[in-house]
Amino acid sequence: GxxxxxxxxxxxxxxxxxxxxxxxxxxxxxxxxxxxxxxxxxxxxxxxxxxxxxxxxxxxxxxxxxxxHHISSTEVRKQFLIAKDAIQILQDTLPKELHGLSSYLFSEDNHEK
Known part of the structure; x- marks a missing residue:
């Protein structure tokens, strides 16, 4: 578990x-x-x-x-949110067919293990 x-x-x-x-x-x-x-x-x-x-x-x-040792979880969270915000802003300019891009990019299934 x-x-x-x-x-x-x-x-x-x-x-x-x-x-x-x-x-x-x-x-x-x-x-x-x-x-x-x-x-x-x-x-x-x-x-x-x-x-x-x-x-x-x-x-x-x-x-x-x-x-x-230099990796900061605070910095990782900050960069993740910046990327997520950028995708959401871009989504307004993307064709409807690509509106699922944000869900795809931030899905746990699509992260390398």
Whole structure:
């Protein structure tokens, strides 16, 4: 089966206590996956912070290859929305036969796995 969890980079760990809402509820109900970035020692960051330490049983640390450390999920979402908006604007100028283009491009079935 699948599990829905909150995913973010280790650069966001310090913000959980003050910059996020409903963290404890999300952590307990769904869990958190933290992608270690650069040379961040996530385990130490969590152990040294009382708030994060209280959530540690719900936080899974994922260590990824260095070539992925620069990828920002915020930037990916931003670029996706820009592309989606552009397709919607273009759709007004496209022939009716191509109006399904947006659905096709953003369909999960058409993404490479």
């Amino acid at each position: 699948y599990a829905c969890k909150l995913l973010f980079g280790s650069d966001k760990l310090a913000e959980l206590k003050t910059g996020w809402k409903h963290v404890e509820k999300i952590a307990k109900e769904f869990g958190i996956v933290c992608m270690a970035r650069y040379d961040d020692d996530c385990e130490k960051m969590i152990a040294d912070d009382p708030y994060l330490s209280s959530l540690s049983e719900y936080i899974e640390i994922v260590h990824t290859p260095k070539e992925y």
